[in-house]
């Protein structure tokens with residue numbers, strides 16, 4: 001279980017961004033977090049993944065601190081895969097940077113063998129995002145925080161990536177947090193949805209059928 005408890009956070013200028021935010025992400029579940037832009041979704045995502053420290057409150061994994069194994073166990077993906085890869089490396093090297101991504105994962109995400117010899121700049125955004133997802137799916141991964149992960153992609157590529165990813169995470173018992181400003185996307189994908197209100201009240205989404 002990935003748990004955020006009473007998270008408070010302000011950037012250096014001092015305006016509070018998150019106040020007393022708590023949530024739980026269970027293994028094998030898909031949780032949606034929706035809010036308009038500027039409400040602190042990415043800030044919370046980075047805190048959940050251990051990239052940013054809260055001013056108060058805590059993030060725990062199975063009751064303990066995220067700790068030294070965090071990079072394998074909790075991964076963060078966002079809408080800019082091109083910023084997450086070395087532009088001078090070929091895709092084969094990028095793909096195996098964290099773990100020797102197996103054939104099955106590659107196939108499930110529709111990564112074509114012909115892409116492996118290319119550089120990141122020679123792939124589309126959707127193609128590149130598949131590499132970043134595959135790289136994140138380390139065998140020890142427990143939770144994936146997907147922050148507007150497909151916002152920049154066309155609807156067909158979005159649908160394909162999500163259906164493949166949700167299949168993989170259900171099979172492997174990985175918790176998936178889908179962070180989006182798009183309620184329709186969250187409605188299609190998620191077991192549960194919460195809304196992050198501005199400063200900052202988490203509500204269950206009561207508009208769900």
Ligand code: ADP
Nearest residue numbers: 011012017035036037038039040041042043044
């Ligand atoms: P969302 O993901 O919901 O769009 P963000 O977490 O990106 O929201 O941003 C929440 C607020 O924090 C915004 O007002 C944004 O301008 C501000 N913010 C984001 N990153 C920083 C930063 N590094 N320094 C200062 N303010 C920031």
